[in-house]
Amino acid sequence: MVEEKIAKELRAIAGGDGYLDSREDLLNYSYDSSVDEAMPDAVVLPNSTEQISKIMKIADREKIPVIARGAGTNLSGGSIAVKGGIVIALTRMNAIKEFSKENRYAIVEAGLVNLDFQNYAMKQGLFFPPDPSSWAVATIGGNIAENAGGPRGVKYGVTRDWILGLKAVLADGTVIQTGGVTFKNVTGVDLTSLFCGSEGLLGIVTEATLKLLPLPPFKQSLQVFYPKIDDASKTVARIIGSGIVPVALELMDRVVINVVEDAKKIGLPKDVAAMLLVMVDGIESECRNQVRLIEQICKEEGASRVAIAENETQEEALWLGRRSALGCMSQLRPNCLLEDVTVPVSNLPVMIKGIYEIATKYNLTIGVMAHAGDGNTHPMIVTDKRDKEEWERAEKAIGDIFKLAVDLGGTLSGEHGVGISKKPFMNLIYGEAEFRVLKDLKKVLDPNGILNPGKIM
């Protein structure tokens, strides 16, 4: 519990309905989309950067942990209050403060939902490339804190690539502004990038300047089915190797296809081993040419069926299943442990084969989904946390998957971040020197260690 004296101060800042500390409210901010839970001591829903600055001054003075939270869709336990403290939920800071069509940037508050912004930008003929699968709910601030990716990452990269500047509040309440509105800007060290993917350890991002792109004039998607998954992953490596840059290149295996079909009834064949979803965008003639080339590669690699979307409705239908796949996995068993190991794309076939071997070794059901085009693989272990013995096997399997990814020249996390779930494995990636740099950095920006303690290191 937060002392009444401090609670009073916080209430004075955030207003009556902006400060929550009932048991019900605390339980409602004790989770994210991962499997862990931890109770905070209070929740504050601020309306402005100034309010957050004031809250930070109090928290720093009292040495109370502060955890920034967007919509709580992160998958690493990153926004869970493992050491208690104050959750600052930014959902009510969702304004678009400036939108410059001519200069192709927008300044938005951190709590704005990604898709709400996309819908706004699209009406002006522009878009913000990062598209995490949770985009209907996830906030821009959360996207930045986790440096989120998404299916479009193959062509357009991740969140960091589209942030021109940030407003952030440091642990002691200091407000800083990084970057600016120009696309080119090398004045000083790139502090913007420092905050992207920092998981709330270095400061709280309250506003972001987003770089936008004009909507491509044309896009087209293919849906490809395979009797053998190995052929599907080889196709991926070949498409990328051929020099084509698709917008997205997604893979779903039999387990995932079946679950999605059972839940959504969208007409996916349940007897195939894998499905690829490929999207290209750009000038129509060029797209059609690329689609033809991709189709040819798919067939040469053993695809049993290729479907090409011919209009917007068909496009939507092809992608619907992919976006809801994670949630659908929970129909199978109560819990789904979703990882996001990433390997060089040429090693994708080995990675996927390895995941299946690990599933057999530990006698687990693992579905595989992947942003295959950039080697970002989502093994999904379905289990039930209430079954302790199986849970232990699942945890061991995850350890094996991480080791395999690193052995293949890859990394633990492509887009979800470390949080608490990957923390025990950080030493596979970071050595003593790297940890020291991170600790020194933390000491400078957050000397009392109040920002999201217990994460990453």
Place this chain on the structure above:
Amino acid sequence: MTKQQKELLSERTNEHVYHCAKCGLCLDACPVYKELLVESASPRGKVQLAKHIIEGDLEISKKMEDILFSQCLLCGSCVIACPSGVKQNELFSGLRWRTAQRHGMPLAKKLFFQVLSRRWLMSTSSWFGKWVRKIFSGPAIESRIEVGNLPVSAIPPLNDKPFNAAYPEIVMPEDEIRARILYFHGCATNYVFADVGKAVVSVLTNMGVQVEIPRGQSCCGLPIFLSGDRKTAIRCITEALGLFARDDVDAVIVDCATCGSALRHEYAHILRELKDLGEDVSEDMIEKAQLLQSKVRDVSEYVAAHMDWLAAMPSRDGARKIRVAYHDPCHLMKGQGVTMQPRTILKSIPSVEYVEMEKAGTCCGGGGEFQIEFGDTSALITNRKIGYIHDANAQILATGCPGCNITIRAHLDKNKNMQVLHTIQVLQKSIDGTLDNFIDSGITAD
């Protein structure tokens, strides 16, 4: 499984809380969350609280009561959005039931439900009328000008006499009989929207359908069990099953989205859950509920499936067309999956120019009693919806739910001269050739 779990809700219902992946997709679907932006308003948040209640480490507090009743419309949007197949509606209505048992229900509400559930009281006494006047009009309320978010002046008056008093029990078509149906007209048609009932009977008999209107039918029970009073609701369910669970008819036709979703989805679930919890419910009742469920069709669904039975409507070459938009009621779209059929009907009418409004499927914010008890939240949702409706620039808004009808007509901009009708009324007026007159008189009257 602990003792507490067994006692509170059935195991089948409990299991839902363990299948929530907390992915958050329901936050985007929930009209209440979208306005309040606080996690307790989200379906995911309530599932989390349900889990802790079921596991016995959270009390059903007054705060919980507030969350369950004031931050949820039970519109079912989350159920449709949930990729994990969690049936939040079953979970939340079960918890409302337990909450009402613990904290009781406001006296006025209790009285209303008792009255509603006993048709003899409804048809032979003025109790129902008294209650409706108390909530919807009368000096006490008029002095308050608004009931929650519902302005009194915009609420339709009660029928002069109940709808079913004007019809024989069986209404025959003029020519051959193509089908036989039972008509469940619900309270709204019987007491407030008699014209909807007339339109249903007129259209169906025009199609060659024999319409049987069972005497003695009363409330479907949905507003009652959604408020947590399952004991009273069981009376409604038992009566409805006695009158409508018949396999000698082709269909049971319902004109109210809410009643339809109750008959179709809620009865069997509630009966099974109560049986699992050791209440006095027989397997025979559950079977009857399943039979009824298989027969229920929304009137728009039934008509759209038999469009060829409708007599041809005069074509309108060159004449002006009337612009009609359609609003999807939650209990029809999310509750019963009926979306295309009303549009099919409207588009088939020669004198109608159908316009698809933006966000036709979002909630109107009414939620039955929600708008009365929790006016502020309701107003936020309703205002957003009304904006979309006016943007469609139509002369008629068709819909299939008396609740949506009341909410929407109460908030429309009077200067826009827009009328709200049941889809079937638009069809009936088109068949009768009175749609133009209706529009013209509507404009002059306002």
